[in-house]
Amino acid sequence: MITLTKPENHALLSLQTEMQKQFNANSRDYADLKIDWRKPIESGEEDGSLPLPVSFAWETDAENAEAILEITRDEAFTRIFRTVNAENTVDVYNFEIGETYFWRVRAGGEVSETRSFAVADILPRWIYIDGTTNVRDLGGWKTSDGRRMKQGLLYRGSELNTHRTITEKGIEMLRDTLGVKTDLDLRGEAVGVYDDTPLGRPVAFRLLPLLAYDELVADRSSLVPVFEVLADPAAYPIYFHCWGGADRTGSLGCYIEALCGVSEEDVCLDYELTSLGTWGVRSAAGEGFTAVLDGLHAYREQGADTLQKQARAFLLDAGIKEETLDRVYAILMGDM
Secondary structure (H helix, E strand, O other): OOEEEEOOOOOOOOOHHHHHHHHOOOOOOOOOOOOOOOOOOOOOOOOOOOOOOOEEEEEOOOOOOEEEEEEEEEOOOOOEEEEOOOOOOEEEOOOOOEEEEEEEEOOOEEOOOOOEHHHEOOOOEEEEOOOOOOHHHHHHHHEEOOOOOOOOOOOOOOOOOOOOOOOOOHHHHHHHHOOEEEEEEEHHHHHHOOOOOOOOOOOOOEEEEOOOHHHHOHHHHHHHHHHHHOOOOHHHHHHEEOOOOOOOHHHHHHHHHHHHHHHHHHHHHHHHHHOOOOOOOOOOOOHHHHHHHHHHHHHHOOOOOOHHHHHHHHHHHOOOHHHHHHHHHHHOOOOO
8 A cells, every 4th residue: 555645635835945935025135236247256155046846755565666656737647747766755846836736656566546736836936957056947927918938948047067067967857857958058158168068969059159238238149049049949948058047148038038028027036036046146236237128228219118129129129030039939928
């Protein structure tokens, strides 16, 4: 007999730590920070970007039987997307927010009852990738038309080699569990150093260096090939990163979220969430991110009265085709 002990049936679980919840709720009134984005320095502080796992536990009277935990989104278990071999307890990471999951255990030829749990709808969806930091899903953010960016398509985070080195466990999570198909590397310093991704095949490696902040606003043409990748449905899921996942990644994340209709308040919050990682504090009021927003706000004079319209005008002026922006929007909103 197999007896499931946790989580309790129909439990509602928050996967954010208290530190992450407090950051979301409290004012982030930092000083006007001046960031040297070309040489980020690790803060030495605790890594606050790691989410909580779902802890599973069960008891079985089957001797020497390997237990298999099965997790799915439908009670009929027609598509099992997580299977974990364990003795009688295991922590599992990176469930989508606002979703309900079903689980059961097989051991010694027996199958347990089915239980369910729901993940609290608390943004953002932090992701645990062993060997790196500051990883989160761009999906889940609400947009101006009342919809949400789709989860599980676009992940932002820190680098996977050089100053941080992803582990085999981290590779398995990104490539095999989350299904990442493209490593979109924004680091200019990686040119001539790396010609492939540490995630291994079949993940595609796209090294497309970007600048950050005011320099990206001034020289925005480098966004064109990046958005061509983002407009390719076959490239998803995508993991995009620079060194710390903060500045170049933060600038690009702003343009993507604004294009999809995420509010300026949430765009700024997503940028500042990097402060919970290990690469130091980031402030939307600092001169770096202010330059990004100012570059968008400049289009108010042309009649672009929302951040979404401003982002579209900015990206068109960068040389990105209108149909490319339409495809990126459709993909990230789940319309393709």
